[in-house]
Amino acid sequence: MLRATLKSLLSRKLRLVLSGMAVVLGAMFVSGAFVLTDTIGRSFDSLFSNAYANVDVQVTGHEVTEGQQATVPASVADQITAVPGVAGQPTPQVLVDGARVIGHDGKAVTTFGAPRYGRDWAGEKDQVQLREGHGPQADNEIAVNAGLAKTANLHVGDQVPVLTVFEPKKTYKLVGIFGRPGGRDSLGGETEVDFTTPVAQRVMLGQTGVYSDINVKAAAGVPDDALRARIATALGSSYQVKTGKQLADENKSSIQSGLSFFNDILLGFAAVALFVGTFLILNTFSIIVAQRTRELAMMRSLGSSRRQVIGSVMIEALLIGVVASLVGLGLGIGVGAVLAALFGGFVGGLQLAGIAVPLSAVIGALAVGIGITMLAALMPAIRASRIPPVAALQEVATADRPLTRVTVSGAVTTAIGVGLLGWGLFGRAGSGTLWLVLAGVLVSFIGVALLTPLVARPVVALIGSLFAWSVPGKLGRINSGRNPRRTAITAAALMVGLALITGFNVVVSSVSASLHHLGDTQVKADLIISGQQSAELPPTFDPAVLEKSKQLPGVREVAGGYLDIGKVNGKAEGIAAVSDLPALADMFPLTAKEGTLAALGDNQAVLDEDEAKTLGLHAGSTVTIQLSRGQPHTVKVVGIYAKNDVFNGWMVATNLIPDFRVPQPAQAFIRLQNQSDLAAVKASVARLLADSPEVNVTDRSGFIDQQVSQLNSVLTFIQILLALAILIAILGIVNTLALSVLERTRELGLLRAIGLRRAQAMRMVTVEAVVISIFGALLGLIVGSGLGVAVVRALRDQGFTNVALPWNQMVVYLVLAGVVGVVAAILPSVRAARINVLEAIAYE
Amino acid sequence: MTATTATTTRVAARASEVWKVYGSGEARVTALRGVSLELLRGQYTAVMGPSGSGKSTLMHCMAGLDAVTRGDVYIGQTRLTGLSDAGLTRLRRDQVGFVFQQFNLLPTLSAKENILLPLAIAGRKPDKPWYDTVIDTVGLRDRLSHRPSELSGGQQQRVACARALVSRPEVVFADEPTGNLDSRSGADILGFLRRSVTDFGQTVVMVTHDANAASYADRVIFLGDGRIVHEMAGPTPDAILDTLKKIDLSVGGE
Numbered sequence A: 001m002l003r004a005t006l007k008s009l010l011s012r013k014l015r016l017v018l019s020g021m022a023v024v025l026g027a028m029f030v031s032g033a034f035v036l037t038d039t040i041g042r043s044f045d046s047l048f049s050n051a052y053a054n055v056d057v058q059v060t061g062h063e064v065t066e067g068q069q070a071t072v073p074a075s076v077a078d079q080i081t082a083v084p085g086v087a088g089q090p091t092p093q094v095l096v097d098g099a100r101v102i103g104h105d106g107k108a109v110t111t112f113g114a115p116r117y118g119r120d121w122a123g124e125k126d127q128v129q130l131r132e133g134h135g136p137q138a139d140n141e142i143a144v145n146a147g148l149a150k151t152a153n154l155h156v157g158d159q160v161p162v163l164t165v166f167e168p169k170k171t172y173k174l175v176g177i178f179g180r181p182g183g184r185d186s187l188g189g190e191t192e193v194d195f196t197t198p199v200a201q202r203v204m205l206g207q208t209g210v211y212s213d214i215n216v217k218a219a220a221g222v223p224d225d226a227l228r229a230r231i232a233t234a235l236g237s238s239y240q241v242k243t244g245k246q247l248a249d250e251n252k253s254s255i256q257s258g259l260s261f262f263n264d265i266l267l268g269f270a271a272v273a274l275f276v277g278t279f280l281i282l283n284t285f286s287i288i289v290a291q292r293t294r295e296l297a298m299m300r301s302l303g304s305s306r307r308q309v310i311g312s313v314m315i316e317a318l319l320i321g322v323v324a325s326l327v328g329l330g331l332g333i334g335v336g337a338v339l340a341a342l343f344g345g346f347v348g349g350l351q352l353a354g355i356a357v358p359l360s361a362v363i364g365a366l367a368v369g370i371g372i373t374m375l376a377a378l379m380p381a382i383r384a385s386r387i388p389p390v391a392a393l394q395e396v397a398t399a400d401r402p403l404t405r406v407t408v409s410g411a412v413t414t415a416i417g418v419g420l421l422g423w424g425l426f427g428r429a430g431s432g433t434l435w436l437v438l439a440g441v442l443v444s445f446i447g448v449a450l451l452t453p454l455v456a457r458p459v460v461a462l463i464g465s466l467f468a469w470s471v472p473g474k475l476g477r478i479n480s481g482r483n484p485r486r487t488a489i490t491a492a493a494l495m496v497g498l499a500l501i502t503g504f505n506v507v508v509s510s511v512s513a514s515l516h517h518l519g520d521t522q523v524k525a526d527l528i529i530s531g532q533q534s535a536e537l538p539p540t541f542d543p544a545v546l547e548k549s550k551q552l553p554g555v556r557e558v559a560g561g562y563l564d565i566g567k568v569n570g571k572a573e574g575i576a577a578v579s580d581l582p583a584l585a586d587m588f589p590l591t592a593k594e595g596t597l598a599a600l601g602d603n604q605a606v607l608d609e610d611e612a613k614t615l616g617l618h619a620g621s622t623v624t625i626q627l628s629r630g631q632p633h634t635v636k637v638v639g640i641y642a643k644n645d646v647f648n649g650w651m652v653a654t655n656l657i658p659d660f661r662v663p664q665p666a667q668a669f670i671r672l673q674n675q676s677d678l679a680a681v682k683a684s685v686a687r688l689l690a691d692s693p694e695v696n697v698t699d700r701s702g703f704i705d706q707q708v709s710q711l712n713s714v715l716t717f718i719q720i721l722l723a724l725a726i727l728i729a730i731l732g733i734v735n736t737l738a739l740s741v742l743e744r745t746r747e748l749g750l751l752r753a754i755g756l757r758r759a760q761a762m763r764m765v766t767v768e769a770v771v772i773s774i775f776g777a778l779l780g781l782i783v784g785s786g787l788g789v790a791v792v793r794a795l796r797d798q799g800f801t802n803v804a805l806p807w808n809q810m811v812v813y814l815v816l817a818g819v820v821g822v823v824a825a826i827l828p829s830v831r832a833a834r835i836n837v838l839e840a841i842a843y844e
Numbered sequence B: 001m002t003a004t005t006a007t008t009t010r011v012a013a014r015a016s017e018v019w020k021v022y023g024s025g026e027a028r029v030t031a032l033r034g035v036s037l038e039l040l041r042g043q044y045t046a047v048m049g050p051s052g053s054g055k056s057t058l059m060h061c062m063a064g065l066d067a068v069t070r071g072d073v074y075i076g077q078t079r080l081t082g083l084s085d086a087g088l089t090r091l092r093r094d095q096v097g098f099v100f101q102q103f104n105l106l107p108t109l110s111a112k113e114n115i116l117l118p119l120a121i122a123g124r125k126p127d128k129p130w131y132d133t134v135i136d137t138v139g140l141r142d143r144l145s146h147r148p149s150e151l152s153g154g155q156q157q158r159v160a161c162a163r164a165l166v167s168r169p170e171v172v173f174a175d176e177p178t179g180n181l182d183s184r185s186g187a188d189i190l191g192f193l194r195r196s197v198t199d200f201g202q203t204v205v206m207v208t209h210d211a212n213a214a215s216y217a218d219r220v221i222f223l224g225d226g227r228i229v230h231e232m233a234g235p236t237p238d239a240i241l242d243t244l245k246k247i248d249l250s251v252g253g254e
Ligand SMILES: Nc1ncnc2c1ncn2[C@@H]1O[C@H](COP(=O)(O)OP(=O)(O)OP(=O)(O)O)[C@@H](O)[C@H]1O
Pocket: B022, B023, B029, B030, B031, B049, B050, B051, B052, B053, B054, B055, B056, B057, B058
């Protein structure tokens, strides 16, 4: 008897551990997210406090466009010197993102989001400490920071090719390597190339005699704020004057918003884990309640109230919730610390602040973990309270309840979910779209999960008949159909992850198919020069390539595009300058709706009809365009082109290019003459691009594949995210099977007594698992395809006209689901095989 | 050994000097103390004795469900001691039939499927005439498609008996097969087991507490405290009751 009690306790422990696992994972990601962002946030805080430690006040030009400041003439320094309270000479400097060193592999050295500064060498002061060599003295000399020297393996004396904002590749001689105080190679992962001042001004600002900013020191006893105010008054409104502290705070808050992205991703992990976990917990408690029916009925017949029954189940949930959340919190702190360390290593040189546990992590983990567990246990608890006292006396207490109610509520819930989804996708919900879609997906999942028990029996029977050729297979099939609710919830948990993955896959493959279709039917450009953007500045190439490629034999026309973000009548807009508008119009078939698409004269522009309509512009109208540099231009609209699936937006004349943030082309489209050799021309263009390592030339379909491959990497990431959901679903299958094996101990004993071999017992359990997981996978594939197709249909207006189902992937998922079933069955089937025949028969 | 070969052809199962000890130390229980027993082909044996005397243990050991501590057990020519789990499983499947007191059937399968289960597991086809004979003898033809939950306790036991016989095992072991039944249904089962011995030459061993039930058998073995204390051939209810009283006096004296 004692043995039986202990055994049931042990088996109970396993089931509690399994269902608690989902909560642990959820709580882990919640707390991990908070710990990570807190740690990184504090690390950046100290980074910026350090970076601006020696800056009391900084003067920059006014903001021309979002994030783009005007230059400061050298003469301003003299004006500042005259302001009372300024200590010594102000230090003007050039410090601009966009100096890209080309490494030994011929590729531009990248950072992970940190800026690639081009600076003027101002001697070994402030926080710059030479480690080797000296500062640049001649126009062809540079110094780099130690971080860059290490990543790119550069040594003093090397000839180093550098791409700058205003110049294509040019080679400089490396004469010095410097570090930062405290032996650090960089402040926070940024790379720095220091030129002599005139060179820095020319290649980074496009003009000598100007600076990006001027740093000012306050005299002793003058507060920074006071000095800031005095300088601001002295200089007037065309300059921005900020204290070092203000700058540090601004940088911090922009990093914070970047970090909140991390936070959202991790919270997304948590949400998926917990959503799927809810199914698992719900199932566990349902099974526990079913197994304790007689005991609970006995309690009821001895006089305990319904409330007490609910209470006894909920207390168990509370305990699981508390323990699992605490474990999750602990693991989350670890995960946060590990991720922070990884991040620090990634960024390279970010000095990590110590790990601390913010209150938000503790509260978040506990609230979410306990809340979800209690919520999931509520329904089984209420069901437990409805057990009539007579159930204690009946042999078979839980007859199959009819599925009508659950099916009706499932149908209603699904309808609501699909409605929300439709509203989100096809309605004009504006900013609420994302939330509507998320809510729609969530509610649909719950609805489908409620509908699953109804389809479980026939579908499971069908899947199971694949395995019915052997007795264990047949028994496994029968077992998997025995409790449609249990099978359904277990399968539904697997459905969620697979549906999301399949949905994303459908969208990606449809987008790819649509793009290829568009490309093949509408675009006549044969070759495309472009690069993958990995930093704030777009990858660019030498403008000379445009002219040279036009001269290549076999090339019919070339159109190069320069990109900038400007302001049209005060509103931010993408602006392109096109080297040859007629060529572009020919390649993308653009047709003039108004005016002409002939070659643009100075200060002329064309735009698409939608944009023209929004702005109320016509051929002949004039607008004011402010580009990243210089003064606003008055530009005349000479043509409006008809709506095109591939191309839209502003295109301006090439005389405006010098005011672009990067006055070098980012893209080019090349059309060949009929019957010319594509491969040969492509190779020639590639040779022309030898000095422009940030871009490459591809044919049309290669270009589309390249664009899609960016989507593919998003997809990979999502797959990793959702693998977690699937992992939890696997735990669910293990849990369900382990409980089923336990419940059927006597049957298993009987089967073994009449001659079922161990391997056959294992096969029986495995078939049950495989049937459940394939059922879940089928549901997921169907629901996911539905979701994906709905999204693609909603994107129809955007030119995504083709729906393509990723059959290969789907088959792979189905096969994987089978493997998942086999893996999930390992533990329970070993348990089933180990059952002691005699004990099983004597089992009470 | 050659001397025994002649007899083994007549012996369906044999236990020699079988000891069975459960647990160790304080909790040590000796359930069987040197039991030797031969079950002859076509013989119907009843095993009786007070509760805890080792009847079920003896059945389990002889049927290959449990290992003996000392001694040897044979089913037909096969020595059970030292067989692997796979070997024992195959033996149970092919050469042994078992009827328990209750929970004999898989609730998910119909009566017919339950009956054919050992053959199905072995991947063997039933011998059609024999199958028909068994079904008709137990009188279940109109109930074959029913699930156990749709059958009465007596009918369920009859299905269990049919299952135990359908593979023509060397021996059928029945541990209190009528323990949960009223006397009418019990008599059906007993009559059926009797017929399978008389008409079809099966070998049956049955544990029972009921003197009337035991009187269906050809011989009765009396166990007391793990030993065979008496044996009786051609038993009558009265003779059995007398013997039981004597044993109770001698064993219950402790
Ligand atoms: N698994 C076990 N572990 C320990 N002791 C056991 C075990 N099984 C049986 N016993 C002991 O062995 C002895 C014989 O038990 P057994 O079940 O064979 O008796 P029985 O004659 O069948 O009794 P009953 O008429 O009550 O069925 C008893 O003392 C019992 O307590």
